[in-house]
Amino acid sequence: MTDTRTNAAIPLSLLDFAMAGRGVTAHEALTASIELARLVDRRGFHRYWVAEHHSMPGVTTSSPSLLLARLIGETKRIRLGSGGMMLPNFPPLVVAEHFGLLEALAPGRIDLGVGRAPGTDMVTAAALRRGEIDADDFPSQLMELLAFLDASFPEGHPYAERVHAVPGPWQDRENNVAPVSGRPSVWLLGSSAYSAQLAAHLGFPFAFAAHLADQNLDVAVDAYRSNFRPSEVLEKPYVIVSSGVMAADDEKEAQRQAWAYSHAMMRISQGKSFVVPTPDEAEAYSYSGHERRIIRMWHDKTMIGTADQVKARVDERVRRVGADEAMILTLGHTPSAIHRSTELIADAFGLTEDKAAR
Template identity: 60%
Template structure:
């Protein structure tokens, strides 16, 4: 297996995976172990997704899980990848991530997306009948004002509404600003958020694990239209790739096929359930289902660690993201943890001891 340094800083995207036969408690224990590994091995950031009404995913509330992870990590940036902003009032999001910033100063990222993170019926329950996200840019701007406590003169929130914890609370209590705001990112799998991130001068994260064919166009759009801001002088783009590394190609394929099966179920209007590799292998596919399974299988960088890192290196040469995020896929938290460890070993990431007092 060839070893070498990573082509860009590496990060981790976590869904708190709960495949068939795995409880939420087991999935969340797996997330803690994965975050601890990422902290020890020099990964840059660890993000948690927001999904709802999906049996295979336990991360319905990223802020709650991130609060736990602040006590299990020391240097790793922690964040949401992301908060689906139309599901939440901006004030609530500002307060949740301001609280996290107070718990782990200058280690919190706040990634913002506009998709519901679920199916239409669940989205209706989340959004109480609001069916569109046309005001997403306005929601983002409102959230930024809450985080900075800088609503303009005459705005109804300027004098009386504060995100707590936050700079408004510090000002009222007569103390210096205790920390900067969380690092705000825009997330997307198309050109929409790329354009908005460029206009607002924010870092941009592209979900290539959902939309691998549109990476180059989205990053080019973001970089070409980027306007410097107070928080970012030059464009900064992260790309997440679906990966599964195992000790041999066969096991990597078995794990990947479980993920592909769950995506096929979701596309056919069924629940997002991740079957065991044996269940996925024995499923009697129709010709149409096999095409969907093959497409999602091919979208995952799977194989031995050397094969996975070689493909990551090639993809980086084309899109040139500033950072690579590993969205590990498979059936069990143990498989995802092992995959991440194997990729870290393949790139010779250093192992850094974590003080026992953090656990």
């Protein structure tokens, strides 16, 4: 799929894992994420999304809604959201309540990205869900979530009269007040054509995780655009593409940081704990040929180098699939390196700092 449009004016957004590599405490990782949110707010990024992962020592974002509640008070204009909430892990009512509360705190600034993957291994997923895992139930869970968010259960439904998501539109109606804003903006997330087709069927915006499955990007975006049905939510398709990146003043340092992350992904493939080693530890490791091939596969998914080199690769991907918005996820070990990478990329994209927002 090709697109000849320039992407000079498309929004740039950021996805965050609150990375806690070897030697980094959870407090330090979360403090760095708060500083990162402040930075991208000042620099004019469009969105700041928080991922959901569980039982992973290298990732501190097990509860996106809790972190987002803090970030509302730390930012002024940027949209905040989940990238995403893994809907099979939670009752739809809980998700509707959490994001209804966030929307009430920051009207018009909240995105609810939902996905069907567990965000962890299947044993941890079973512990979260306390029972059998049924991935085929995702569409019905999504419909229930939307009904809670919109207070739109049909007459006769067991939840229509007695079960309501508060805060939300039902509360506004009962209290005879005009809502300050609508419900959170709902996005479908995915790394394959499954969620792309569901988003197209519903007429919802779609975000593709190219940092996980870049090989599926073109097929998924084609499926979304070719099957899209206009809706009350969206008149025409809207696609975010999320890319893993690491920029540094020195290209070698960017490679070192990104290699440490790829090392952690190699450990996951071996059934080991996801711990991002320091760049020095990763360089000193004695790799087998098989391990090096796995790391290279993950390393090649990441856009690495100087800020201009990273921008050129992001631009090429955006042009190729006709993305409406670019999202970056900085993949490395060190909080200061992740922060610097974001600053350099903001500079490369011409995002000027709003000093009044400090």
